[in-house]
Amino acid sequence: MKPSIDAQPEKSALPGRTVMITGAAGGIGRATVRLFADKGWIVIGVDRAVFGEGFPSDGLFIQSDISIGENLETIFGQAHKFIDHLDVLINNAGLQIAKPVLQTSVEEWDAVMASNLRSVFLSAKLAHRLFTAAGGGAIVNVSSVHAVATSSGIAAYAASKGGLLALTRVLAIEFAPDNIRVNAILPGAVDTPMLRAGLGRGHVTGSDIMERLDNLARKTVNGRVGRPDEIAHAIYFLADNEQSSFMTGQALIVDGGATCRLSTE
Numbered sequence: 391m392k393p394s395i396d397a398q399p400e401k402s403a404l405p406g407r408t409v410m411i412t413g414a415a416g417g418i419g420r421a422t423v424r425l426f427a428d429k430g431w432i433v434i435g436v437d438r439a440v441f442g443e444g445f446p447s448d449g450l451f452i453q454s455d456i457s458i459g460e461n462l463e464t465i466f467g468q469a470h471k472f473i474d475h476l477d478v479l480i481n482n483a484g485l486q487i488a489k490p491v492l493q494t495s496v497e498e499w500d501a502v503m504a505s506n507l508r509s510v511f512l513s514a515k516l517a518h519r520l521f522t523a524a525g526g527g528a529i530v531n532v533s534s535v536h537a538v539a540t541s542s543g544i545a546a547y548a549a550s551k552g553g554l555l556a557l558t559r560v561l562a563i564e565f566a567p568d569n570i571r572v573n574a575i576l577p578g579a580v581d582t583p584m585l586r587a588g589l590g591r592g593h594v595t596g597s598d599i600m601e602r603l604d605n606l607a608r609k610t611v612n613g614r615v616g617r618p619d620e621i622a623h624a625i626y627f628l629a630d631n632e633q634s635s636f637m638t639g640q641a642l643i644v645d646g647g648a649t650c651r652l653s654t655e
Contacts (some may be wrong), residue, residue, distance in 0.1 A: 457505040
């Protein structure tokens with residue numbers, strides 16, 4: 391998909407803190423866009439889906455598929471025309487294919503890696519000059535609890551999110567001299583369209599979506615699934631240099647306690 395944008399204000403009219411959020415039209419992405427906008431940030435949103443109404447009027451939304459490398463070059467070119475620096479990059483876009491290893495094709499595997507891992511590698515490289523123009527900044531990579539504890543039927547997704555943790559650590563080391571912090575957040579079960587779409591892979595029982603959601607909620611220590619706005623607040627914590635200035639290369643798990651309980655207990 392060729393990136394598309396709407397007419398926006400001139401660059402000179404845009405002082406203040408800036409953030410780019412990929413996967414902006416999804417559940418966690420929308421909540422994150424809203425939170426940063428409410429706190430006065432200038433938001434650049436990217437998604438292959440249409441955002442629809444409600445995107446910040448002083449921001450920039452680019453409809454594009456970040457799994458295509460050439461698109462990312464265009465996206466960051468458009469961003470640079472819109473703003474002269476970047477304070478935060480949130481790599482939130484993701485693709486999940488719920489299939490056992492033996493049923494996953496090479497094309498499906500590569501599609502997940504291109505969306506979830508290669509796009510972050512390329513985005514970090516392309517964002518670097520915008521960060522240095524700001525004197526530093528922060529990258530927040532949205533990984534998953536599947537990077538540290540997973541299940542059957544989700545191999546490509548889990549592998550991509552595990553690779554994202556390793557990439558986060560390397561970026562943290564290499565970008566530190568430029569005052570750029572890089573951290574990852576690992577959400578657990580959060581009520582998003584992606585979660586609901588994946589409830590049919592057999593890890594929870596139930597005759598319909600709501601029953602499966604209820605059964606999934608019982609697996610967490612908190613006894614419920616998360617809300618997108620709860621993840622958005624955790625992302626904001628990692629992005630905000632006043633709150634997490636001494637954190638880099640870290641993985642923050644936000645999962646209602648799901649991964650703290652032994653499966654044998």
